[in-house]
Amino acid sequence: MKTRVAVLISGRGSNMQSLVHAAAAPDYPAEIALVLANKPLAKGLEFASQANIPTAIVDHTAYATREDFERALDEALHSHGIELVALAGFMRVLTPWFVDRWAGKLINIHPALLPKFKGLDTHQRALDAGETEHGCTVHWVSAGVDEGAIIAQAAVPVLPDDTADTLAARVLQAEHALYPRALADVCGKKSET
């Protein structure tokens, strides 16, 4: 049985696309059963609709409190029978309430080699720090932002003439390879238990 996965996005959704492509393989252990965005205009929603994947919008600006927003999110996930949530460029920090409810079922991709460069602007910060290596991490989501246990990482070199944009593009390519592998690992292990 394939794990029913929701991918949560806020924008372009290129990582979501890489997961959708991977999940098209008959032996892939996950099915992308929902693409959910917190922004009605998130670019990735168009791709998901064209790929015939159910989509949902839970617009955070429509809710008075973070808790109301997360309750709506939680309801949408349950109504689609979701078993695992993959954050992919989802730009809302989730509260401990939501993280606890989805403990062990919530993963994220972060564009840095955690524990280095938690938070935003990771590529510029890696350049400023004179790193020779940078990369991406798939990790379990815990209450602390970008702090959960690491599932998988991929490294790329930092080249002498890199800008934040060229480095981001190299890391993004690595993300597109890493996230489908990490999701398959997580879902494969889940189905063995």
Ligand code: GRF
């Ligand atoms: C990726 O770099 C991801 O690691 C970060 O936000 C970016 C999202 O890109 N969390 P996309 O929407 O998947 O194209």
